[in-house]
Amino acid sequence: MVLWQWLQRVTAETVATAAGFQPSWRYVLTVLLLPTIIGLLLAGVLGLVEKIAGRRLNGGSL
Amino acid sequence: MVELPLASYWHRFLQVGGPGLPEPVAGWFYLLQPGGELQISLWALAGVGLLVGLLTGFFGLGGSFLLTPWLNLLFGVPYNVAVGTDLTQMIGTATLAGVRQGGRGYIDYRLGLLLFSGSIIGIEVGARILRGLTLAGSWHWGSWHLPVVQAAMTVVYGLLLGWIGSLIWREARTVAAGAAPATAPGGLAAGVSHRLRTLQLRPFIALPTSGVEAISLWVIILVGFGSGLLTGLLGVSGSFIRMPALIYVLGVPTVVSLGTNLFELFLTSCYGALSHGLKGNVELTLVAVLLLTTIVGSHLGGGLRRYHRPRLQQAFAGLIFLTLLLMVGALSRGW
Numbered sequence: 001m002v003l004w005q006w007l008q009r010v011t012a013e014t015v016a017t018a019a020g021f022q023p024s025w026r027y028v029l030t031v032l033l034l035p036t037i038i039g040l041l042l043a044g045v046l047g048l049v050e051k052i053a054g055r056r057l058n059g060g061s062l
Numbered sequence: 063m064v065e066l067p068l069a070s071y072w073h074r075f076l077q078v079g080g081p082g083l084p085e086p087v088a089g090w091f092y093l094l095q096p097g098g099e100l101q102i103s104l105w106a107l108a109g110v111g112l113l114v115g116l117l118t119g120f121f122g123l124g125g126s127f128l129l130t131p132w133l134n135l136l137f138g139v140p141y142n143v144a145v146g147t148d149l150t151q152m153i154g155t156a157t158l159a160g161v162r163q164g165g166r167g168y169i170d171y172r173l174g175l176l177l178f179s180g181s182i183i184g185i186e187v188g189a190r191i192l193r194g195l196t197l198a199g200s201w202h203w204g205s206w207h208l209p210v211v212q213a214a215m216t217v218v219y220g221l222l223l224g225w226i227g228s229l230i231w232r233e234a235r236t237v238a239a240g241a242a243p244a245t246a247p248g249g250l251a252a253g254v255s256h257r258l259r260t261l262q263l264r265p266f267i268a269l270p271t272s273g274v275e276a277i278s279l280w281v282i283i284l285v286g287f288g289s290g291l292l293t294g295l296l297g298v299s300g301s302f303i304r305m306p307a308l309i310y311v312l313g314v315p316t317v318v319s320l321g322t323n324l325f326e327l328f329l330t331s332c333y334g335a336l337s338h339g340l341k342g343n344v345e346l347t348l349v350a351v352l353l354l355t356t357i358v359g360s361h362l363g364g365g366l367r368r369y370h371r372p373r374l375q376q377a378f379a380g381l382i383f384l385t386l387l388l389m390v391g392a393l394s395r396g397w
Binding site for chain 1: 071161162364
């Protein structure tokens with residue numbers, strides 16, 4: 001919930017300017033880091049699930 | 063219902079100069095207010111993300127080329143934001159695939175970086191075309207108005223979906239008839255592949271990791287440019303162009319092409335996300351929800367692959383054609 005509100009705020013900040021859309025460094029950094037961190041976390045979770053299940057899970061290529 | 067700040071900003075922008083919406087527009091899973099505020103159903107978004115992931119895991123393809131038009135059609139997200147968001151979540155997919163692939167497969171870093179040099183140009187050209195279409199405003203007829211970007215992207219995506227849908231349909235029909243699906247390109251594609259592979263245009267370079275003795279540098283850059291253009295303009299990974307090109311045009315062994323494609327996917331999605339982010343096309347909350355749900359869905363779908371049948375693949379092609387029809391139908395509604 002905290003992360004959600006933070007993401008909403010960072011995005012809203014970029015369009016709350018008189019000049020229209022103005023990307024802040026926080027927004028640009030989040031664009032690059034957010035999916036990377038989620039990808040790494042999910043890799044860890046899936047690895048853990050595989051260890052418990054004792055078999056490899058297959059996903060498709062998105 | 064949650065509001066999307068960036069998508070709302072672009073809706074306001076696209077309504078400038080027009081009569082504006084006289085009353086709220088309720089779409090499949092969204093509500094567009096007269097002032098341009100776009101509210102979407104979070105549960106529906108999670109459900110669609112899960113479904114896209116499920117289809118991708120089950121059929122082995124379908125993630126981004128369905129997600130972008132569905133974001134526009136079902137949630138009213140302007141195409142520029144749908145493309146930028148879809149591309150950004152691909153960083154997470156590439157990261158996950160890279161970590162899980164680990165030491166398996168080989169990466170030709172030299173080839174990957176050369177491809178990337180062409181992809182950067184392609185992505186930037188694609189992203190700028192999309193920006194140009196977005197800034198071109200809207201067409202107005204009385205109280206009806208249609209953004210130029212909406213019309214143009216419906217045509218481009220319509221062609222892409224029509225092509226992919228027909229390929230899937232034909233392959234399912236071939237398998238249902240008991241024949242093996244084609245593994246190498248034939249007809250025009252085979253001719254083009256051969257011409258590119260034997261192109262005598264200096265400088266030539268060797269790719270020792272891939273076992274390629276000499277190939278024109280321009281061919282590699284062209285392949286990178288082509289897939290990058292699709293990535294920047296449509297938000298798709300470009301793998302469906304890059305993988306056959308690596309194998310049949312450049313002559314890269316399949317095991318190396320898999321790793322190199324993943325390496326290239328990570329680089330292009332990072333650059334594409336940066337480029338689209340700087341242009342205001344990435345809705346961060348959408349990225350978080352879609353990335354989580356599509357990845358979970360793709361692993362659920364992967365577990366169901368043993369139930370794969372040609373009939374289901376034909377139904378998948380039907381879903382793609384249905385999306386195409388709904389997109390064309392939505393054009394007449396305007397915004």
